Amino acid sequence: MTPQPHDILFRTLADPTRRAIFERLCRDGDQTVGALTAQAGVSQPAVSKHLAVLKQAGLVRDRHEGRQTHYSARLDALTPLTDWASRMTRFWESRFDNLEDLLKRMDQ
Amino acid sequence: MTDRANETRTVTVEREMPHPPEKIWRALTQPHLIAEWLMRTDFQPVAGQGFSFSAEWGAVEGRVLEVEPHRTLSYTWEAMGLESVITWTLTPTAGGTLLRMEQTGFRPDQDQAYNGARFGWQRFFSNLEALLERTQ
Secondary structure (H helix, E strand, O other), X not given: OOOOHHHHHHHXXXXXXXXXXXHHHHHHOOEEHHHHHHHHOOOHHHHHHHHHHHHHOOOEEEEEEOOEEEEXXXXXXXXXXXXXXXXXXXXXXXHHHHHHHHHHHHOO | XXXXXXXXXXXXXXXXXXXXXXXXXXXXXXXXXXXXXXOEEOOOOOOOOEEEEEEOOEEEEEEEXXXXXXXXXXXXXXXXOEEEEEEEEEEEEOOEEEEEEEEEOOOXXXXXXXXXXXXXXXXXXXXXXXXXXXXX
């Protein structure tokens, strides 16, 4: 099956280091790779790689300023996670209804 | 305060039912009963066991993670390209059973990492929640 937007987000954020980088961008605003590396506990190439994956998932955007690249979080990209949750809630609510009907029939 | 965080992180449906846990457990674990309210399946309540659910709209693949008869049942749920974990909890009440279903959408790469990963998500979303409250 084709990957869904929420699937890509979950997979992207499932990595704790990557999630920490994204979280930091959400919390502290724009950051350079250097500033992120100083706190990430992994090498700069590793941070750059995580940023590339985040960018591909639409979770961060980059902005070039002189020789520096600044990264920032795109919170609107998290919308499919909320959509997924409301779709699944409707699915399970209707299955709970079915389950209650079945339990009534099982009394006999 | 945590409403939006919960909505994003997991799907939880909870209902009190006027039936004993043993009876609800049967409906959750016996294939011919599961077929009546959820989907056709070859499910068996044995940890590590793979199974599939099928419906007109597609199929769900899963693997049983935890079985504690009449109390807890959890399994992976892979559908539409998303692997999540379903956890059923049955709590006896004066009038029957409180049945709770929690679906958490992330990939537990290994069982050992499961709890750590789950807490990581919880912290992530509660931080995010706090941030969204400040910025709106």
